[in-house]
Amino acid sequence: MNLAVTVTIKEPNEVLIDSPVPLPSTEAGQAWEAISRELLVYAFAGRAACIIADDYRASDQGYFEFVEHRDQIMVDGVLYQIGASENCSPDALKAIVGTSDIWWDAVLIAGFSRYDESRIIKNVRAYLKAHSLNADKIETEDELLVSTGDGSGFRWVNPSKPVSEIIAKVTHFAQAVGWNTNV
Amino acid sequence: MAVEDVSGVESGNWVQSTEFEGTTEDASGIESGSRVQNSESEEAAALPDWEPNYEEQNHGSESMKGELAFIGSMIEHKLRTEFEAENSAGTKPNVDESLIEEVIRVYTCIRKNVPVSRQQTSSCELMPSSKSGEAGGTTKRSEAVMHGVGKRNEIEGLIEQGSSIVGNTAKGVVVDQTLPQRYRLEPPRGDTVTGIRDTSAGKVRGTPPKPVGAPVIRLDIPDAKTPYPHVNINPSLTGVPDPHMRISPTTLKVAGGAARTLEAFGKVARPVAIITDTVRLGAAVHADGGTIGRNTAVTAGSVAGGWAGAVAGGLAGAKGGAVVGAAVGAMFGGLGAVPGAAVGGFLGGLAGSIGGAFVGAAAGEAAAEAAVGGPSNE
Numbered sequence: 001m002n003l004a005v006t007v008t009i010k011e012p013n014e015v016l017i018d019s020p021v022p023l024p025s026t027e028a029g030q031a032w033e034a035i036s037r038e039l040l041v042y043a044f045a046g047r048a049a050c051i052i053a054d055d056y057r058a059s060d061q062g063y064f065e066f067v068e069h070r071d072q073i074m075v076d077g078v079l080y081q082i083g084a085s086e087n088c089s090p091d092a093l094k095a096i097v098g099t100s101d102i103w104w105d106a107v108l109i110a111g112f113s114r115y116d117e118s119r120i121i122k123n124v125r126a127y128l129k130a131h132s133l134n135a136d137k138i139e140t141e142d143e144l145l146v147s148t149g150d151g152s153g154f155r156w157v158n159p160s161k162p163v164s165e166i167i168a169k170v171t172h173f174a175q176a177v178g179w180n181t182n183v
Numbered sequence: 184m185a186v187e188d189v190s191g192v193e194s195g196n197w198v199q200s201t202e203f204e205g206t207t208e209d210a211s212g213i214e215s216g217s218r219v220q221n222s223e224s225e226e227a228a229a230l231p232d233w234e235p236n237y238e239e240q241n242h243g244s245e246s247m248k249g250e251l252a253f254i255g256s257m258i259e260h261k262l263r264t265e266f267e268a269e270n271s272a273g274t275k276p277n278v279d280e281s282l283i284e285e286v287i288r289v290y291t292c293i294r295k296n297v298p299v300s301r302q303q304t305s306s307c308e309l310m311p312s313s314k315s316g317e318a319g320g321t322t323k324r325s326e327a328v329m330h331g332v333g334k335r336n337e338i339e340g341l342i343e344q345g346s347s348i349v350g351n352t353a354k355g356v357v358v359d360q361t362l363p364q365r366y367r368l369e370p371p372r373g374d375t376v377t378g379i380r381d382t383s384a385g386k387v388r389g390t391p392p393k394p395v396g397a398p399v400i401r402l403d404i405p406d407a408k409t410p411y412p413h414v415n416i417n418p419s420l421t422g423v424p425d426p427h428m429r430i431s432p433t434t435l436k437v438a439g440g441a442a443r444t445l446e447a448f449g450k451v452a453r454p455v456a457i458i459t460d461t462v463r464l465g466a467a468v469h470a471d472g473g474t475i476g477r478n479t480a481v482t483a484g485s486v487a488g489g490w491a492g493a494v495a496g497g498l499a500g501a502k503g504g505a506v507v508g509a510a511v512g513a514m515f516g517g518l519g520a521v522p523g524a525a526v527g528g529f530l531g532g533l534a535g536s537i538g539g540a541f542v543g544a545a546a547g548e549a550a551a552e553a554a555v556g557g558p559s560n561e
Binding site for chain 1: 372373374375385386388395396397398401403406407408409415417418419424425426427
């Protein structure tokens with residue numbers, strides 16, 4: 001079976017990267033995880049990033065061990081675990097993939113230049129608002145990458161990379177596991 | 184131990200008289216999925232408000248669904264009554280290993296459609312299933328249902344026999360006292376209404392090192408990519424992709440509501456079992472191509488019968504869970520058997536009431552299989 005990653009360009013500045021749902025086999029699931037790992041590393045490795053996960057259980061997943069600054073923030077009654085790094089480790093990004101948190105769509109990765117509590121709160125609220133309204137647009141000016149569809153896709157808002165480069169990279173990641181790409 | 188007698192079967196309607204301790208219930212008419220009950224007792228009026236939901240799709244045999252639902256409701260009423268009595272007594276069950284073996288033996292016979300001997304002293308055979316559709320004094324299907332109920336009575340007889348050996352403490356388990364605390368309910372998070380967490384899974388951390396736990400099953404509201412209520416099974420634990428199994432909004436509501444309500448009262452095992460049943464039914468509907476078909480009917484019967492087994496005594500434990508898990512796993516077809524094993528693991532892990540439910544599940548499946556024309560050869 002020929003599987004494909006679907007890349008959807010949403011104006012003005014948003015990219016959706018999705019796998020088929022449900023995936024047909026164990027091998028397909030592993031392939032999607034490999035694509036996800038490459039995508040996260042491509043998006044945030046070696047630069048400033050802030051990993052935001054809701055719920056106290058997120059700290060059990062281990063990926064926060066790879067970041068320098070860890071904290072907790074209460075936003076509208078919900079506790080969020082924060083991991084911020086000026087030079088985000090590929091290990092941290094790879095460790096996110098395959099966790100229950102990404103399966104739960106409970107992880108946001110923001111391209112902040114440094115730890116900024118008010119900025120985190122602003123983005124969390126923007127994400128929650130969009131999610132609860134099932135809105136097409138997340139009202140933020142920051143770069144934000146969130147897991148969607150029970151870990152079956154990503155929503156990349158205000159990407160720092162050019163869209164054409166993202167498409168080329170995703171195509172490359174997909175080809176590496178024998179998948180096609182639909183744009 | 185309850186004794187149930189089928190006193191009349193007619194054209195898909197049947198009349199059941201059930202003797203409880205100190206109470207009697209009479210159901211005077213079941214017709215095309217509707218349920219009519221005449222009751223002289225207050226207990227009969229207090230039927231469970233969290234019955235398993237058999238209305239996944241509006242397809243298939245409505246009368247069969249009605250019959251299965253009725254069996255389930257009667258069983259659950261008794262379950263509730265006996266659990267409450269046991270809870271108030273504060274007793275703990277014993278587990279008899281020889282009885283476990285017997286239960287598995289009976290279950291295996293039923294699955295293979297071979298004669299079931301009764302403690303080596305008596306035997307019975309499953310009545311050949313009818314597929315001719317010929318008319319008669321009673322329909323072939325209702326004969327089959329009646330036979331299935333008879334089979335259930337026989338197995339319940341075995342259970343009762345076993346219970347007399349191990350004593351009354353093994354008859355009717357206090358689930359919340361016997362539940363190994365491996366599986367817990369997941370509190371709501373994001374789109375998740377409820378779910379089950381395996382506390383022995385996940386990363387190993389801390390001093391001394393111990394697993395942090397991981398969610399295994401989630402019941403979710405619709406999202407953008409899966410625009411209907413669905414069951415998620417954690418791919419990182421099962422090794423297979425999340426099936427995103429569709430369930431009905433009612434099922435989601437019932438399971439979520441029951442979980443929250445019962446958890447609030449410290450009743451952990453029952454909501455876990457409800458969720459497990461939900462997943463089993465979801466898998467069956469999936470195997471039937473999204474409709475009520477053979478797998479769904481059999482599973483619904485198993486679920487209903489399962490609660491009967493829980494009443495009768497917590498016996499089987501992990502062995503029963505493994506068998507049931509294999510059966511559930513087969514329903515996942517091309518998606519692999521591992522999710523089924525995970526579900527079965529819940530049954531096995533719940534040594535006690537839900538393990539005991541395995542006994543009744545066999546009986547319920549026998550009834551349902553008879554109703555749909557005998558065991559599948561698949």
